[in-house]
Amino acid sequence: MLKKGTYRFLRYWLPVLIYCFMIFVQSSHPAPKEIPEIPYFDKVLHLAGYALLGILFLRGFVNSRLSDGTATIKMASIFLTGLYGATDELHQHYVPFRTADIWDVFFDVSGGFIGVYLYQILLEKYPKIGRI
Numbered sequence: 001m002l003k004k005g006t007y008r009f010l011r012y013w014l015p016v017l018i019y020c021f022m023i024f025v026q027s028s029h030p031a032p033k034e035i036p037e038i039p040y041f042d043k044v045l046h047l048a049g050y051a052l053l054g055i056l057f058l059r060g061f062v063n064s065r066l067s068d069g070t071a072t073i074k075m076a077s078i079f080l081t082g083l084y085g086a087t088d089e090l091h092q093h094y095v096p097f098r099t100a101d102i103w104d105v106f107f108d109v110s111g112g113f114i115g116v117y118l119y120q121i122l123l124e125k126y127p128k129i130g131r132i
Helices: 004-027 041-062 071-093 102-125 127-131
Strands: none
Touching (some): 004 071
């Protein structure tokens, strides 16, 4: 039988760590050659990928002891998403055939903001979704 804190970590924070690890692994490889030739497609990928990370951070905070229902957990979710995006760009700077791009960080933070905002709307409309 798992302790409540262990269960809470596995259910709400382990997905954050797994997703961060997946981003790290993906950005550890040279840039893919098979990206569609759609203008700014890579920025859309950053926006969507980090929106999901923002959702995962907020989901973790909503289900933690730190949850107080204020803007603090929303800001922390956006900040941590952006911080992870910035460190990932720094990491890419040292990966052969990859580059660091400040615009990617901008879209990472923007994605985090959008994800947190959309998840907050869902939480207000469907409160039980926060426990999924």
